[in-house]
Amino acid sequence: MEAPARTTDVRPVAARLQRLVIRDFRNLADVTLVVPPGGLALVGDNGHGKTNLLEAVYYLHLFRSLRGARDVELVRFGATTFHIGAEAAGARRDRLSVGFEKETGRRRILLDGVPCPRVSDALGALPSVAFSPADVALVAGGPGGRRHWLDVTLASTSARYLGSLRDYRAALSQRNAALRARSRSSPPAVWEPAMAEHGAALRLARAEFIDWARPRVTESGMSLGERGLVEARYRCGDPLLPGATLDDAREAIAATLAAGRDRDLERGSTLQGPHRDDIEIRLDGVSLRRYGSAGQQRTAAIALRLLECAWYRERGGTEPVLLLDDPVAELDRGRAARVLAAITAREGGQVLLAVPRADDIPAALTALPRFRVRDGTISPWSDADA
Numbered sequence: 001m002e003a004p005a006r007t008t009d010v011r012p013v014a015a016r017l018q019r020l021v022i023r024d025f026r027n028l029a030d031v032t033l034v035v036p037p038g039g040l041a042l043v044g045d046n047g048h049g050k051t052n053l054l055e056a057v058y059y060l061h062l063f064r065s066l067r068g069a070r071d072v073e074l075v076r077f078g079a080t081t082f083h084i085g086a087e088a089a090g091a092r093r094d095r096l097s098v099g100f101e102k103e104t105g106r107r108r109i110l111l112d113g114v115p116c117p118r119v120s121d122a123l124g125a126l127p128s129v130a131f132s133p134a135d136v137a138l139v140a141g142g143p144g145g146r147r148h149w150l151d152v153t154l155a156s157t158s159a160r161y162l163g164s165l166r167d168y169r170a171a172l173s174q175r176n177a178a179l180r181a182r183s184r185s186s187p188p189a190v191w192e193p194a195m196a197e198h199g200a201a202l203r204l205a206r207a208e209f210i211d212w213a214r215p216r217v218t219e220s221g222m223s224l225g226e227r228g229l230v231e232a233r234y235r236c237g238d239p240l241l242p243g244a245t246l247d248d249a250r251e252a253i254a255a256t257l258a259a260g261r262d263r264d265l266e267r268g269s270t271l272q273g274p275h276r277d278d279i280e281i282r283l284d285g286v287s288l289r290r291y292g293s294a295g296q297q298r299t300a301a302i303a304l305r306l307l308e309c310a311w312y313r314e315r316g317g318t319e320p321v322l323l324l325d326d327p328v329a330e331l332d333r334g335r336a337a338r339v340l341a342a343i344t345a346r347e348g349g350q351v352l353l354a355v356p357r358a359d360d361i362p363a364a365l366t367a368l369p370r371f372r373v374r375d376g377t378i379s380p381w382s383d384a385d386a
Contacts, residue, residue: 012312014319015127016350017057019087024079025059026052027376036369039322039351043358043381044373050354051132053378054323056084057352060096060126062152063109063119067134071100071107090318091126120166124156127318129308131343132325135301139288143278150279153308154205157316161205168198172275175257180268188264192257199274200249203236206277207244210234213307220303221283225338228284230300236277295335302327302339309346319346324353326360340364 022031027049042050055066065074075082085097097110109116116122137145155162171194178188213232221230234240238252256272264270281288281300288300312320327343328336344351344364353365354373358381361368370381 012314012317012319013090014348014350015088015090015321017086017088017126017321017352020053020057021083021085022053022056023081023083024076025056025074025082025084027076028052028056028378029076029079029376031376031378033371033378035350035352037350039353039368041361041365041368041370042352042354042373042378043356043361043370045356048373049376049378050373051325052376053373054130054325054352054354057086057126057321058128058130058323059084059098060086061124061128061156063098063107063122063125066130072102072105075100075102086126088126093125096125120155120162123152123162124316127156127312127316127320128323129305129312129320130323130325131302131305131327133298133327133329135305136294136297138301138304139281139292139297141289143276146279147275147277149304149308150206150209153311154209157312158205161202164198164201164205168195168202168274171195171198172270172273175270176268179264179270182265188261189258192254195257195270195273196250196254199253200246202274203240203249203253203277204244204246206236206274207234207240209311210279212311216307216310217281217303220306220342221299223338223342224299224303225335226283226296226299230288230303231282231285233280233282234277235280236274237272295331298331299335299339302342306342313346319349322349322351324351326355327353328362 016037017035020031020033020035022028031053042053044050058066065071080103081099081101083097083099087095093111095110095112098107100107107119109119109122111122111125138149151165155165171191175188175191175195178186178191210232217232218230238249238256240249253273257270260272283292283296283300288297292300309320309322312318322343324343328339331339340362341364344362351365351368353361353368355361358370372379372381
């Protein structure tokens with residue numbers, strides 16, 4: 001069902017993780033955790049499992065690794081399966097469960113006890129947004145990461161977008177196979193109408209999102225302390241003119257695919273289309289990917305995560321769970337303070353924070369109940385841990 005647009009006077013429902021069960025995920029052998037309504041702070045040295053727990057929670061949103069690992073790599077060493085289960089409130093489902101079997105490569109998802117055969121249909125089951133120092137790759141890295149971020153954000157709130165994305169990727173895969181096979185019985189042109197149809201829907205939705213996002217990115221840049229103008233622009237091979245329709249976008253993609261067919265045959269791959277589009281982040285008209293400092297790139301990446309939160313609130317009607325993995329590491333004090341103020345500005349949301357030391361817990365989050373993480377074991381904080 002398509003998520004309705006939200007108006008600013010409608011308060012989003014806060015998604016809350018109430019109980020979490022993890023078995024043999026990464027180094028977490030056996031974890032059962034009752035999560036307070038406001039969230040919690042995980043404290044422990046690096047490598048002991050803090051990020052792994054946040055990754056397990058995020059898995060119930062995306063159903064893939066937060067850090068890009070394959071499912072088989074998430075199974076604890078020496079184990080044959082992993083399992084993550086949760087009870088939640090304010091999410092799409094009250095009970096969520098996922099298990100993966102290493103030997104068969106099978107993954108089983110249950111939503112409120114009902115099997116969910118397609119991973120894509122479970123996307124966004126527990127809405128969450130993760131902040132970490134690795135997010136700098138959203139700005140400093142290649143376009144693939146930004147496209148993935150954009151697709152996940154839109155598909156999590158729109159069944160229509162998810163369907164178009166799934167169908168476009170299927171047609172793209174078939175066209176690429178035809179290009180490599182050079183078969184007369186299944187020429188590449190057969191798959192181009194489907195790519196144009198579904199690709200047009202993707203491009204219009206992405207362009208609409210960027211139009212919505214543009215003033216918010218600029219506002220976030222200012223609140224995070226950037227002196228220049230931060231801008232987001234949608235870059236595609238066939239630029240959409242203002243007022244472009246679905247037919248306009250479809251015809252442009254079809255024409256580009258036809259014009260590039262001979263070149264694609266030589267390369268054995270489709271070189272133009274929505275799967276090659278990008279979001280360009282600029283500061284005073286200059287590409288932050290190419291010329292931004294590390295601090296500027298981090299600030300822009302945080303602005304994108306804040307944008308993701310705002311989209312889930314306004315279009316998904318949900319205040320997502322915030323997963324903060326040492327979010328201000330390597331930032332100077334002033335920038336860190338502004339970042340934390342922006343992240344914690346919304347009241348009522350649930351926060352799961354991971355930091356190496358108790359002293360690293362930001363002042364705004366010191367009220368969070370603390371848990372010690374050591375060798376994959378989660379335990380309540382005690383005076384001896386101080």
